[in-house]
Amino acid sequence: MxxxxxxxxxxxxxxxxxxxxxxxxxxxxxxxxxxxxxxxxxxxxxxxxxxxxxxxxxxxxxxxxxxxxxxxxxxxxxxxxxxxxxxxxxxxxxxxxxxxxxxxxxxxxxxxxxxxxxxxxENTLFRRDTLAICNMVNAGLFGEIIYMRGGYRHDLRALLLDDAGNIGHRGKTESVWRSKFYQCENGDLYPTHGLAPLCMIAGINRTDYFQSLISFASKPAGLLQRIKDLHGDTSVRITMGDIISTQIKTEKGILISLIHDTTLPRPRSLDFEIQGTKAIWQGDNCRIYVE
Missing domain, CATH: 3.40.50.720 (NAD(P)-binding Rossmann-like Domain)
Known part of the structure; x- marks a missing residue:
């Protein structure tokens, strides 16, 4: 070989x-x-x-x-x-x-x-559920795709902070460099987990393309609250909003919603939803409805 x-x-x-x-x-x-x-x-x-x-x-x-x-x-x-x-x-x-x-x-x-x-x-492309839905969409089961949703919704506070509440000090882990983005940026840091499967399913960058997008950020409070709870420090600077919501429109009129949500308590989720003229799939609830 x-x-x-x-x-x-x-x-x-x-x-x-x-x-x-x-x-x-x-x-x-x-x-x-x-x-x-x-x-x-x-x-x-x-x-x-x-x-x-x-x-x-x-x-x-x-x-x-x-x-x-x-x-x-x-x-x-x-x-x-x-x-x-x-x-x-x-x-x-x-x-x-x-x-x-x-x-x-x-x-x-x-x-x-x-x-x-x-x-x-991008490992989310190879999940069995996203590959199955992609096949169903290609087979026409969903009709014309109208709306899609995805996200990176994963509580990272235990990674970004050490046990004493210090940011960026979680040993020799990605915390050392990843946490710095939360102190100097404000945007969707990790869009591909949610977005890549949506692009694959809808043929974006093959038969359709992004036309416009707009993002909004909530206030930053989750990390600050955890730091305060652990050691009472209220002087740490955090710029990254807890929730970043992005709306994207494609040239063919598909609306895409993305969420970045990593500093509040929650179970892990990719928040997938695919909605067409004939069917809808909701990934978190493992639900599919076909007319």
Whole structure:
């Protein structure tokens, strides 16, 4: 069996999960990983590059992998992916990717010029329920799609805060970098969990495209309340609203609602709903109604 020479940039929480998964498939040969904070991580038989933030470039040049998994913190995704594509490496890009409008464009253009592929790793695309609904929509069971809803509704307070209520101090976890977004940004930080399956189901970016969007944010109170309850500090600055609601309209007139909801008590939810002229599916309640 011909193996795919594979490398990793970033082996934190998500990177370790993917690395362990790949090591169960004989087709992938993981030759190296790069992460400046890799001390103490046991990855037997794999060369580790941890001499500063740019040591991943040495890894790419020396090992010349065919495929690179980019699982670094969000703000580095595009930068790391661009360097991979410049070296003719295919890229598996962990969920988040770009942060700003137009940030992806240089990566897209480079990939097209070099005939490299950039694969976004959005796991919600492969849920059995979303794949089933996608098949039903393609078969015409839902008629014409009118409205869709999805979201990232996941209480992250235990990740963003440590047990004493300090933000960004949950050991060597993504809390260290992820929590900073809650102190300097205000928007939907993680839209793809809810949005990607909706795009797949409705054919967006294939037969339909986004026309306009608008977002609203509630006040920030959830994290502040938890911090106050744990150690009484009321001086911490939080800019991220507890609820971010985004409304999107496509060129064909489909309305999409997205919710980002990560700092209030709640059970985990992707909040899926697909409504057409002939049927409706509500994911959280496992309900489908066909006329």
């Amino acid at each position: 011909e193996k795919i020479k594979t490398a990793f940039i970033g082996v934190g929480y998500r990177g370790k999960q993917l690395l362990q998964l790949l090591q169960t498939f004989p087709v992938f040969e993981v030759v190296a990983v790069a992460d400046p904070g890799i001390e103490g991580v046991d990855i037997s038989g794999v060369t580790c590059y941890n001499d500063g933030d740019d040591d991943y470039l040495n890894m790419l040049d020396r090992h010349k992998p065919e495929l690179v998994f980019v699982t670094s913190p969000w703000q580095f995704h595009v930068r790391h992916a661009v360097q991979c594509v410049k070296r003719q490496c295919h890229v598996a890009l962990e969920i988040k990717g770009g942060l700003y409008l137009g940030e992806y464009q240089p990566l897209v253009e480079l990939a097209e010029q070099g005939k490299c592929r950039v694969y976004p790793l």
